[in-house]
Amino acid sequence: MKAFKVVPVLLLLIYTAASITRWPTHTICKNNNLEVKYRSCDPLQDLALGVDSCSYVPGIVINIRIATILRYTINELSVDISLILNGQTIPIYAKQLCEQNHPEFQFCGKKKGEYIYYEGPVSLNMEGIPQGEFNISAQLFNENRNTVVCADFFIRNR
Numbered sequence: 001m002k003a004f005k006v007v008p009v010l011l012l013l014i015y016t017a018a019s020i021t022r023w024p025t026h027t028i029c030k031n032n033n034l035e036v037k038y039r040s041c042d043p044l045q046d047l048a049l050g051v052d053s054c055s056y057v058p059g060i061v062i063n064i065r066i067a068t069i070l071r072y073t074i075n076e077l078s079v080d081i082s083l084i085l086n087g088q089t090i091p092i093y094a095k096q097l098c099e100q101n102h103p104e105f106q107f108c109g110k111k112k113g114e115y116i117y118y119e120g121p122v123s124l125n126m127e128g129i130p131q132g133e134f135n136i137s138a139q140l141f142n143e144n145r146n147t148v149v150c151a152d153f154f155i156r157n158r
């Protein structure tokens, strides 16, 4: 996979005219079997996201990279992941990533306006990626339920 170009992408993201109603769709991963694309669903900001490898092996952690500028301080941070099926949102995963006095990650406690770059492992407790085409929505929000990161994923697995 090509080297991940966070900085140029990020600059592009931030200085793109704010009048855009929809962010462009970015491809994270594409091989013969698996295609993963995403689009930011945060109205004000695009998102830079990448993975090390496109081949998913059950039980193995994947390394992800995520870069964004915070629009809100994150003393607490939670993630909600949902499957979008026939227009319905089905929650599949929820976790608190940052707690007020117990920062688990280096980005916990970062302030509004700060740049976040996270590179690290994410373990998916999945037997495998389901076959077919499906959409997943991921949202990270802070203690006041302000959206910190929002992304819609389009996945095709053959």
Ligand SMILES: *[C@@H]1O[C@H](CO)[C@@H](O)[C@H](O)[C@H]1NC(C)=O
Residues within 6 Å of the ligand: 084, 085, 086, 087, 133, 134, 135, 154
């Ligand atoms: C996924 O979302 C895209 C864009 O909203 C839509 O065109 C597509 O039909 C969706 N796919 C599924 C399987 O729901």
